[in-house]
Amino acid sequence: MKKTHINIWRFILTTLLVLSLFAGCMKNETKDSKANEQSTVKDTKKDSKPITFTYWVPIHGDAAAKMKNYGESKWAEELEKRTGVHIEYIHPVSGQIEEQFNLLIASGEYPDILEHAKKYKGGADKAIEDGVYLRLNELIEKHAPNYKKLRESNPDVKRMTITDEGNIWSFGMIAVSDESNPAWLGPVMRKDLLEKFGCEAPTTIDEWDNVLHIFKNNGVEIPLLMDFKWRYEISHCFISAYDLGAEFINVNGTVKYSPYEERYKDFIGLMARWYKEGLLDPDFATRDDKSRNSVITNGKVGAFPEAYGMLKRHIGAARTINSDFDLMGIEYPSLEKDAKLYLKQKNNIVTGNGAAITTSCKNPEKAVEWFDYGYSKEGFLLLNCGFEGEHYDLADGKPVIKQEILDNYNDYKWIIKPHGGPFLRDARLHAVFSDMVLDCVEKWEKAGGDYVMPAIQLTAEESKRYSALMTEIKTYVEEMRLRFILGEESLDNYEKYIKQLKKMGIEEAVEIQQKALDRFLNR
Numbered sequence: 001m002k003k004t005h006i007n008i009w010r011f012i013l014t015t016l017l018v019l020s021l022f023a024g025c026m027k028n029e030t031k032d033s034k035a036n037e038q039s040t041v042k043d044t045k046k047d048s049k050p051i052t053f054t055y056w057v058p059i060h061g062d063a064a065a066k067m068k069n070y071g072e073s074k075w076a077e078e079l080e081k082r083t084g085v086h087i088e089y090i091h092p093v094s095g096q097i098e099e100q101f102n103l104l105i106a107s108g109e110y111p112d113i114l115e116h117a118k119k120y121k122g123g124a125d126k127a128i129e130d131g132v133y134l135r136l137n138e139l140i141e142k143h144a145p146n147y148k149k150l151r152e153s154n155p156d157v158k159r160m161t162i163t164d165e166g167n168i169w170s171f172g173m174i175a176v177s178d179e180s181n182p183a184w185l186g187p188v189m190r191k192d193l194l195e196k197f198g199c200e201a202p203t204t205i206d207e208w209d210n211v212l213h214i215f216k217n218n219g220v221e222i223p224l225l226m227d228f229k230w231r232y233e234i235s236h237c238f239i240s241a242y243d244l245g246a247e248f249i250n251v252n253g254t255v256k257y258s259p260y261e262e263r264y265k266d267f268i269g270l271m272a273r274w275y276k277e278g279l280l281d282p283d284f285a286t287r288d289d290k291s292r293n294s295v296i297t298n299g300k301v302g303a304f305p306e307a308y309g310m311l312k313r314h315i316g317a318a319r320t321i322n323s324d325f326d327l328m329g330i331e332y333p334s335l336e337k338d339a340k341l342y343l344k345q346k347n348n349i350v351t352g353n354g355a356a357i358t359t360s361c362k363n364p365e366k367a368v369e370w371f372d373y374g375y376s377k378e379g380f381l382l383l384n385c386g387f388e389g390e391h392y393d394l395a396d397g398k399p400v401i402k403q404e405i406l407d408n409y410n411d412y413k414w415i416i417k418p419h420g421g422p423f424l425r426d427a428r429l430h431a432v433f434s435d436m437v438l439d440c441v442e443k444w445e446k447a448g449g450d451y452v453m454p455a456i457q458l459t460a461e462e463s464k465r466y467s468a469l470m471t472e473i474k475t476y477v478e479e480m481r482l483r484f485i486l487g488e489e490s491l492d493n494y495e496k497y498i499k500q501l502k503k504m505g506i507e508e509a510v511e512i513q514q515k516a517l518d519r520f521l522n523r
Helices: 002-028 032-045 074-083 097-107 125-130 136-141 145-153 155-160 191-196 205-217 230-234 264-276 289-297 310-317 364-373 379-383 402-407 436-443 460-486 491-504 505-523
Strands: 051-056 083-088 113-115 171-175 186-189 223-225 246-251 252-258 299-308 328-329 351-357 390-393 400-401
Touching: 032 051, 051 364, 051 460, 051 491, 074 310, 074 364, 074 379, 125 136, 125 252, 136 145, 136 155, 145 155, 145 460, 155 328, 155 351, 155 402, 186 191, 186 230, 186 310, 186 436, 191 328, 205 264, 230 299, 246 505, 252 400, 264 460, 289 299, 289 310, 310 505, 328 436, 351 364, 351 400, 400 402, 460 505, 491 505
Parallel strands: 051 083, 051 113, 223 299
Antiparallel strands: 113 351, 171 351, 186 299, 186 328, 246 252, 390 400
16 A cells, blocks of 8 residues: 555646646747637637537547537536537447548548548648648647647647657647556456465566466366457566567567567467467457456456456456456566566557648638647646536535545546547546556556557558558458467467568568658658
8 A cells, every 4th residue: 555655646746747737838928829729718618609610530439329420528528518519420330430430531621620630541631731630730829829839848648649740730649648548557466366276466477377267177167368459468477588579569669570580489388388278268359348348357267468448347346256357457467577668558658640630621721729728727627627616626626526426437538538539638537546446557557658659650551551561461360369279270380470470571561650650760
């Protein structure tokens, strides 16, 4: 608990620093900037007719379970009252987002605002060149003092919000700081089983091997649940012990494709052995999320990678069957005790798919001002905390979420505040940071994120060639990973696998990624 208290005080101090930053930003603005910002809010509220923008954005699954449209949320209603801007949200059908986005672009009939904008074929520069997205540089300079200040105060934010050709093209979700954006996914283990069998929490691969065998020998049906899908791809769980990731990594400015590296053989060998010994889920190749959640809550699983936001759900469901069921976060394992790790689940300081203003927008100045509110002090509090007095209180200038909200966060999420989107965000105010979650974060953050690839951009020509190469390469890698683990292909043939990847053009794909990374680092 001592470390937990330290983390809580760090959270309090960081939040105070954020709020003081807002105050400092306002003091440092020129008189003209102040006058412009104040008059914008004043004039907007006086408008007899609210300004209306159409906004195309996929609706989050958790939100869709509570509402048909983001416009039904309390935060959207309050945002309209404060800014005088009405948003008509347009949500594509779930499961058809990519298809509908491409059809929308092809139609030439664009909404005023388009989120999911990173998916434009050829990238943002191509979208501007094609006359679909607006270049926002000059508009932000004149109409977005808060966003401008954030970009100028942090070189990482500045680099991630501009293209290789110097275009600012969208508004993203910006984290207050790296500390406010901790890992939210990592290895998890049954705490009650560790205690029952007298095991210490493992920290190395050998210790994991020992604990998983103990689970197996004591009747745990699935000691380790791994599906090699998105949880593996973004967490880099277990493979990070070999200084590798799921796919491309950035090793001090040099791009590497992990499944093409020699040490990848050691990782696949470990998974193959665990599968053969009955430690790895026998149905890992076909396990879907519904089945996955079922075996977890039915007490059949000993360990698995998971998001901290899911732990409370799993525990609640499982305790209807077994009152002793409990979970805890586990450190990313290394090969040697206390060895430094370079990969974990890590979000960039600027995330999201980007919200672009299209060339169909008749009043882009007001659209930019509306976005800018989400990066102001007042917008930060609304979109991160809800309504003062109802959902949070200010104590010595910092927001304190009411206990009722913390206890029932999933009921309030998306209703009183968005869980993501283009605004300044503090992840710690969006998650239920209970002692259990704080403990997970503390353990997962022991691993570094140095090798995680930043959000690089490919040119239209690069993107076309890269896609042609990687479509076949990724399929081959996944097929061979499965065959190696299942024992259908001997690891003695690993060199044959490497030669085939080379023949398929993996080195050209790495070169494309390297050029894009070089451009990113030189912005």
